[in-house]
Amino acid sequence: MKVLISGTAGASGWPAPDCGCASCARVTPGRRPTSVVLDGSLTLGGSLPLDGSAALDGAVRLPLSGPLPPGCRASPGPDGLTVTIPGGQRVLYAASSPSSPPVPPPHGESPHGESPHGESPHGGASREERGGQEGDTGDAEEALNLVLLDVLDRPERLGDLRRRGLVGERTHVVAVGVDHRVPTEAELIRRTALWGVRVVPDGTVVDTSEPPPAPVPPPRRTLLLGGSRSGKSAEAELRLAAEPEVLYVATGPSGDGDPEWLRRVRAHRDRRPAHWGTAETTDLAGLLRSADTPLLIDGLGTWVAAVFDECDAWPDGTGGNSGDGADAVAARCDDLVAAWRQTRARVVAVSDEVGLGVVPGTASGRMFRDTLGRLNQRLALESEDVTLVVAGRLLPLPI
Numbered sequence: 600m601k602v603l604i605s606g607t608a609g610a611s612g613w614p615a616p617d618c619g620c621a622s623c624a625r626v627t628p629g630r631r632p633t634s635v636v637l638d639g640s641l642t643l644g645g646s647l648p649l650d651g652s653a654a655l656d657g658a659v660r661l662p663l664s665g666p667l668p669p670g671c672r673a674s675p676g677p678d679g680l681t682v683t684i685p686g687g688q689r690v691l692y693a694a695s696s697p698s699s700p701p702v703p704p705p706h707g708e709s710p711h712g713e714s715p716h717g718e719s720p721h722g723g724a725s726r727e728e729r730g731g732q733e734g735d736t737g738d739a740e741e742a743l744n745l746v747l748l749d750v751l752d753r754p755e756r757l758g759d760l761r762r763r764g765l766v767g768e769r770t771h772v773v774a775v776g777v778d779h780r781v782p783t784e785a786e787l788i789r790r791t792a793l794w795g796v797r798v799v800p801d802g803t804v805v806d807t808s809e810p811p812p813a814p815v816p817p818p819r820r821t822l823l824l825g826g827s828r829s830g831k832s833a834e835a836e837l838r839l840a841a842e843p844e845v846l847y848v849a850t851g852p853s854g855d856g857d858p859e860w861l862r863r864v865r866a867h868r869d870r871r872p873a874h875w876g877t878a879e880t881t882d883l884a885g886l887l888r889s890a891d892t893p894l895l896i897d898g899l900g901t902w903v904a905a906v907f908d909e910c911d912a913w914p915d916g917t918g919g920n921s922g923d924g925a926d927a928v929a930a931r932c933d934d935l936v937a938a939w940r941q942t943r944a945r946v947v948a949v950s951d952e953v954g955l956g957v958v959p960g961t962a963s964g965r966m967f968r969d970t971l972g973r974l975n976q977r978l979a980l981e982s983e984d985v986t987l988v989v990a991g992r993l994l995p996l997p998i
Contacts, residue, residue, distance in 0.1 A: 755840050890946075891944065898950055
């Protein structure tokens with residue numbers, strides 16, 4: 600099947616007419632609204648909605664221009680519009696119709712710079728151990744030939760499609776509906792490369808009889824550093840958004856006894872993909888050694904604080920501290936670094952950059968800063984990818 604992708608932008612195009620945002624000012628030469636022609640006879644993305652089509656998220660209707668050619672079937676559903684052409688090849692069209700605001704709402708972080716979190720109803724168990732969850736379809740479904748997806752809307756939809764077997768190694772996944780929700784073409788390409796999605800210029804022809812381009816293997820170990828409210832947690836989630844399975848590792852307090860913190864925990868948990876698992880633990884070394892799915896660790900700052908608590912290593916208020924406690928903290932850090940070095944799982948970890956502020960005024964503050972700063976250095980040395988996040992902007996830190 601040959602597919603002409605004559606337009607790839609959102610409903611208003613990119614740049615959007617009369618839009619004054621920075622993204623629309625930067626983009627050149629621009630992109631036309633999404634329009635896709637299957638086998639020269641069926642157009643998706645036109646202005647006419649499919650009669651009786653299902654609504655996505657209660658608002659978005661999936662357009663199909665013109666009548667269905669003989670032998671074609673169109674099936675609307677919660678994933679989008681699935682079109683089957685003669686011969687059995689299937690295309691999923693899941694592009695949002697309305698143009699979205701240029702700046703998405705930021706992901707929340709805790710007052711300490713780490714994302715609030717909490718144990719999900721499914722804990723850290725695998726899908727098989729859970730006996731399935733909402734959205735599971737049991738046995739893997741047959742893979743689609745082509746997916747045309749608005750990945751800027753909810754990239755985790757792609758992870759769910761992969762988890763359910765609808766996107767496989769031979770599935771072409773192409774970004775459509777792109778617009779000023781992303782600041783530049785370069786950032787669009789960066790994000791879609793993280794997710795294994797193709798970005799093509801308007802006018803591209805995709806031949807589904809040929810295999811899709813091989814994705815670039817992601818780094819095994821990624822360390823994201825930043826200050827409070829820097830955007831580091833949002834970037835960590837972005838890195839893993841399209842994975843079929845992710846274990847979110849929460850290292851801080853659950854919020855019991857603190858209503859305001861508990862609200863943050865719940866809001867953060869609710870925004871994570873429903874098919875992600877959650878583990879609330881400080882045994883990071885054990886997880887790194889045993890995990891067989893990608894890990895998102897958020898974060899190392901709360902882990903260090905928890906380890907100080909567990910080892911009773913905080914200063915006693917006179918400037919001194921338990922030597923045994925400090926040695927125990929050092930041993931836990933050594934064990935974490937060794938497990939990080941040896942892990943076979945893909946892991947993205949978030950940590951506070953503690954070296955940019957004033958010297959803390961307390962012995963406990965200085966001890967925390969020194970311990971976390973040294974840990975950051977050691978993990979960075981053993982990482983393929985280290986990035987500093989400042990005001991949502993990324994500064995790669997090459998070795």
